[in-house]
Amino acid sequence: xxxxxxxxxxxxRHSGGPILVRLRRWALWRQRPRLIxxxxxxxLLATAGAVVAAVMTPAPARxxxxxxxxxxxxxxxxxxxxRRQEERRRSRKPTVQIDLVGxxxxxxxxxxxxxxxxxxxxxxxxxxxxxxxxxLFRFMFSTSSVLLAAVxxxxxxxxxxxxxxxxxxxxxxxxxxGILMLAGFVYFSVQAAIVGVGIVLLSTTRPTLRTxxxxxxxxxxxxxxxxxxAVTAVLLVNMPAALAIIVVVSVIGNxxxxxxxxxxxxxxDPKTGLLNIRGWREDAERALARVERAHNSAAVLMVDxxxxxxxxxxxxxxxxxxxxEYVAHALRGATRPGDIIGRFGGEEFVVFLxxxxxxxxxxxxxxxxxxxxxxxxxTTDKRGGPVAITNRTASIGVAVHPEHAKGxxxxxxxxxxxxxxxxxxxxxxxxxxx
Numbered sequence: 001x002x003x004x005x006x007x008x009x010x011x012x013r014h015s016g017g018p019i020l021v022r023l024r025r026w027a028l029w030r031q032r033p034r035l036i037x038x039x040x041x042x043x044l045l046a047t048a049g050a051v052v053a054a055v056m057t058p059a060p061a062r063x064x065x066x067x068x069x070x071x072x073x074x075x076x077x078x079x080x081x082x083r084r085q086e087e088r089r090r091s092r093k094p095t096v097q098i099d100l101v102g103x104x105x106x107x108x109x110x111x112x113x114x115x116x117x118x119x120x121x122x123x124x125x126x127x128x129x130x131x132x133x134x135x136l137f138r139f140m141f142s143t144s145s146v147l148l149a150a151v152x153x154x155x156x157x158x159x160x161x162x163x164x165x166x167x168x169x170x171x172x173x174x175x176x177x178g179i180l181m182l183a184g185f186v187y188f189s190v191q192a193a194i195v196g197v198g199i200v201l202l203s204t205t206r207p208t209l210r211t212x213x214x215x216x217x218x219x220x221x222x223x224x225x226x227x228x229x230a231v232t233a234v235l236l237v238n239m240p241a242a243l244a245i246i247v248v249v250s251v252i253g254n255x256x257x258x259x260x261x262x263x264x265x266x267x268x269d270p271k272t273g274l275l276n277i278r279g280w281r282e283d284a285e286r287a288l289a290r291v292e293r294a295h296n297s298a299a300v301l302m303v304d305x306x307x308x309x310x311x312x313x314x315x316x317x318x319x320x321x322x323x324x325e326y327v328a329h330a331l332r333g334a335t336r337p338g339d340i341i342g343r344f345g346g347e348e349f350v351v352f353l354x355x356x357x358x359x360x361x362x363x364x365x366x367x368x369x370x371x372x373x374x375x376x377x378x379t380t381d382k383r384g385g386p387v388a389i390t391n392r393t394a395s396i397g398v399a400v401h402p403e404h405a406k407g408x409x410x411x412x413x414x415x416x417x418x419x420x421x422x423x424x425x426x427x428x429x430x431x432x433x434x
Contacts, residue, residue, distance in 0.1 A: 032378075035201045039141045042194055046144035049151040054115040067236050068108070068116045074232075074243050075104035075124045081247075082254035086128075098221040100253050101128060103246065105146065106153075106187055106229030110180065111236055114154045121146055141198065149190035153183045180233070184226040217264065221257060228253075269343040271321055272328035277350075280342025281408065284352040287340060288408055291354055291401065299361030300408075301351040302397040302415035303331070303368060306427045308347035311389060315381045322379040323389055330371040335364065348419075350412070358400050358432060365396040365430035373428070393428035395419050404433045 031039075060068070079086075079101060086099070101124050108117035125143045129136075160179050228246060235242045267279025275283065284300075291298040305327065312320040324347070331341050331349060340352040351368070353361055377389040397418025405411045414433040422431040 032202060035198060038198060038201055039137065039144075042148065043140055043144045046147040046151075050115070050118050050147060053118060053151060053154075057113045057115050060113050060116055064113055064116060067240070068112055068120060070236060070240050070243060071104050071108050071112070071120055071232075072123060074247050075101055075120065076127065077247050078104065078250045078254075079124065079127050081251045085254045085258045098218050098225065098257075099128065100221075100225050100228075100250050100257065102146075102222075102225040103228045103232055103250050105150065106184065106226050107232035107236060109150045109154050109187065110157055110183060110230065110233040114151060117150055117154060118147055121150055142195070145191045145194040148194060149187045152190050153187035156186050157183045180230045184230060188222055188226055217260065224253070272324050272343050274328050274331070274349070275340070275342035277342060277344055280340060280344075280350060280352070283340045284342075284408055287352055287354045288401065296355050297357045297403070298401045299353040299356045299358070299364075300399050300401075300411040300415045301353065301361065301365050301368070302344070302399075302412070302419045303327075303349040303351065303365075303372075304395045304397075304419045304423070305347040305372070306393040306395055306423070311392075315379065315387055315389070319377075319379040319381065319387070319389065323375075323377050323392070326375050326377045327372060327394075330375060331368060334368045334371045339364075350415075356400075358398070358403065361398045361400055362430055362432060365398050369394055369396055369428065369430055395422035395427045396430040397422060398430060398432045400432075 082100070105117075105121045105124060108120040111117075112120070122143070125139075125146070129139055157179060228249065232243065232246045235246065267275055267282070269276040274280075288298060305323070308320065308323070311323055324343075327349065328341075328343070331351065335341060335351060335353075338354055340354075342350050344350045351364070353364060356364065372392060372394045375390070375392060379387055379389060381387045397415040397420075399405055399411045399414035399418060401411055404414045418431040418433040421433075422429045425431070
């Protein structure tokens, strides 16, 4: 989901001054108009939903306040104990971040009156904002997605009547479990849909399912967060003191998530989110071994951006970084889910195409070349002024297993030789190795 983060870090820092000047410099206004409108709409809907919920819901009982305070206390302890881990996670991953504080938010959605549940979410999000170090407009948008999801999920739960978990029979527990799972699915889906639409509106290329819905690791962590939130809700009703166990589990979960992210970072290029050459080689070697066992063909594409240095020289290195990020998204959109994409280094990318022959590989190369030429990359110049990078080209080399080479290293060399041939013949073309 990384397109939303383009230029946010640079645009979020501005010099002090009158309020109107500060507002004009807000990074939000450098986003696409359709994205601005969508974000504002979501925030208005979240505000309206919170106001209606507060007006329509009866005054909380004493037990509701006790549960609210218990969740707020646990969330605060969790936030403070995991602060350092969360800062490190967010500094390494500037895109959409799955936050385990959702454990307490979802428990509140299930157990508390809706206005207390929303208040708990706002309190947690305000505390997290200090750690998040994200532009305010992005943080407000993500908060609105959580609030809207909370309102919808709460309506799903209340549609089935009052929950009585402390007196549930075995049969009742099955139906109650089903209600919790349905609420969790709705809570997850609404957030994913709201954020996903934002990514689609911002993208200049065809977004992939992975880009819109997140990685497998992201979705697994979100599912774990909601599952622990459901357990927290049950404990809050039946054994509030046991919430201390969930605090310990949530803090450990943050540390595990950090370790898991470090493992991913070792294999991932930080500028593009693609595999680095180490990660790409590992995955491509495994895929090539499967291809060889099945006696099928496979291809390697080497993609080299033409005259990339001129981007850095003309507009600065941040503009070059933005170009690389958009090319990475173009590559995801132009390839199949099973293809393996990596950044080879500098302005070069590599793609491994399992079960692809020469014709299929050449078609894939042409598709990539065309998508790169159609990119419109909004960025800034050396003085911070808005510019757009357009009409860029790429030279692409193709090598196929087993026609041109057998080992992965030989395939890379053959594809690289084809890239040089493409450059010598005028660039902006796809060449198959001889």
